[in-house]
Each structure stands twice: as structure tokens, then as C-alpha cells.
Amino acid sequence: MTIQRIASKWEKTKVIRQKESLRPYIPDTRKYSFEHLRDMLVAYGYVFVKPDHGTYGIGVMSIELWTDDLNPDSPLQYKLRHGIEYELYPTVEELHAALIAKIGPKPYLIQKGIHLLTYRRRRFDIRALVQLTPRKTWETTGFIGRIAAQQKVITNYHGGGSVMLIEDLLSSYLTPKEFTEKYKEMKSVGVQAAVQLSRKFPKLKEIGLDIAIDEQHQIWILEVNTKPALFPFKLLHPKEVYQKIRRYAVAYGRLKDKSAKAK
Ligand SMILES: Nc1ncnc2c1ncn2[C@@H]1O[C@H](COP(=O)(O)OP(=O)(O)O)[C@@H](O)[C@H]1O
Numbered sequence: 001m002t003i004q005r006i007a008s009k010w011e012k013t014k015v016i017r018q019k020e021s022l023r024p025y026i027p028d029t030r031k032y033s034f035e036h037l038r039d040m041l042v043a044y045g046y047v048f049v050k051p052d053h054g055t056y057g058i059g060v061m062s063i064e065l066w067t068d069d070l071n072p073d074s075p076l077q078y079k080l081r082h083g084i085e086y087e088l089y090p091t092v093e094e095l096h097a098a099l100i101a102k103i104g105p106k107p108y109l110i111q112k113g114i115h116l117l118t119y120r121r122r123r124f125d126i127r128a129l130v131q132l133t134p135r136k137t138w139e140t141t142g143f144i145g146r147i148a149a150q151q152k153v154i155t156n157y158h159g160g161g162s163v164m165l166i167e168d169l170l171s172s173y174l175t176p177k178e179f180t181e182k183y184k185e186m187k188s189v190g191v192q193a194a195v196q197l198s199r200k201f202p203k204l205k206e207i208g209l210d211i212a213i214d215e216q217h218q219i220w221i222l223e224v225n226t227k228p229a230l231f232p233f234k235l236l237h238p239k240e241v242y243q244k245i246r247r248y249a250v251a252y253g254r255l256k257d258k259s260a261k262a263k
């Protein structure tokens, strides 16, 4: 059984954007160019630049407007962050030149930056796992909160991030009732994204959505992964959660059925 994987973030964004009900959840995303960099910095003041075919947060950078708080006369600058480092550039032209030197010939995207909520001053976002059920319907089977390492803009586990239950991360921001509503909304967005992508890519069996929650508590789809990690759901949840994830993954051929007798 083949499981469809799509590497290009641009291709996946184009497909999910076609669905009217998903559009409000997708931050403005464009192919990287000087014009888009300039225009999006004016429009949003905070942008992400990332490889179209990236994973694990590798090559993901953010740019924000920056002024020296201690010196009110200091000019506005652009702060480019990558890893735990940052550089300041006085003009968009210089920023672009520095980005081009880092990017090289690879296709990159530029996306509106979402101001993530924080936990102990570290940014966090949410991974939602959506799977094809044995009855061939789509179901959001799990969520996990991902917290960036200190001073990093990426929350990826492979980029030094850690994981927590979303209930614990969101309890200081949302009332139980609000949490239940967000939870339902995220589950529904996950299923809608899977349904929409599988119209174009019929062999899709599972997706992982990177979901951001901003300071207004609005949810955003940062990216869709077609080879989502399953192991994070083993770590913190009651074991029933991973049992179901595993059962579905066995049914569509991602995992082997360990209980099956060797022949
Ligand atoms: N537009 C954005 N706004 C805020 N944070 C972002 C944005 N895009 C990416 N990030 C952060 O960087 C991480 C990695 O970016 P992502 O697009 O998921 O690429 P990758 O495929 O490498 O995981 C995200 O999980 C998130 O923490």
C-alpha cells in the first residue's frame, strides 16, 4: 500500500487555500522574492522565511521590525533570527542580500508571522494528527503542544523543542469552555484540511498540521506535513490515545502489526 507524501509546502498551501472554509486559517504565504519581502514587512511587520521543501525547522528564519528601546532616536532596523542567533539590517535591500546569501538557489517561501503564545517565555504551537480511519473517514486523533527551546523561533522537537499536553499549555489562556471550543475547532480544521488535500492526493492516509494560536486566540495552519511523527503521542497521553493512532496506522500500512503472529 502506498501512502502519499507531498514535500512542497507551496503545493499543499495552494490546495488547502482552495477550500473557502479553510482560507481564514492560512496565513498569507507567497514564494520568496524581494518584492514579497518588502510588501509583507510593510503589511505585517513580522514574517517567516522557510524552505519550500524543509523539515525539522531547518532553514526557518523570522524577521521582525526592531528599534533600540534604550535609544529612542535609533532608526528602525530589521531583525533576522535563525537558530539562537540574530542579525540587524538597516534596509530591506541589505536584509534581502543577506537572505539570498543564506538561501542560495533553493525555493523558499515567505509567510506572515504569527505571534505565538508562550509558556515560561518560550513560544509554543500545536501539532494535530489527522488519520484515515479503518472506515475510510478522516479523524483528528491527537494533539501535542510543542515548545521552542529558549530564544528559538522554531518549536520542532528536532530543533531542541519539548512537548507538553495542550491542556496544560492553554489553561492559563483559555477557560475550560473556551478550551473545549478551540479543541473542537482544531479537530474540525484538521479533518477539513485532510479532506481537501485528499481530493487532490487520493492516496493520502495521514497528515500532521502545525497549528499556531495567536494572542487573540485565533488559530492558524502554519504548515501541513504528510509524514507526521507518531512517537510524540506515546510520551504524555493516556495509552488509549496512542493505541488508536497505532491501530489506524496499521490499517493503512504505515506501521506493522506487532501482535500478528510470524508465519
Ligand atoms: N508563520 C509563522 N509564524 C510563527 N511561527 C512560525 C511560522 N512559520 C513557522 N513557524 C515556526 O517554525 C516552526 C517550523 O516551521 P514549519 O513551517 O513547520 O517548517 P518545518 O517543515 O521545518 O517544520 C513551526 O513549527 C513554528 O514554530
Ligand SMILES: [Mg+2]
Binding pocket: 056, 057, 210, 223, 225
Ligand atoms: Mg513543521
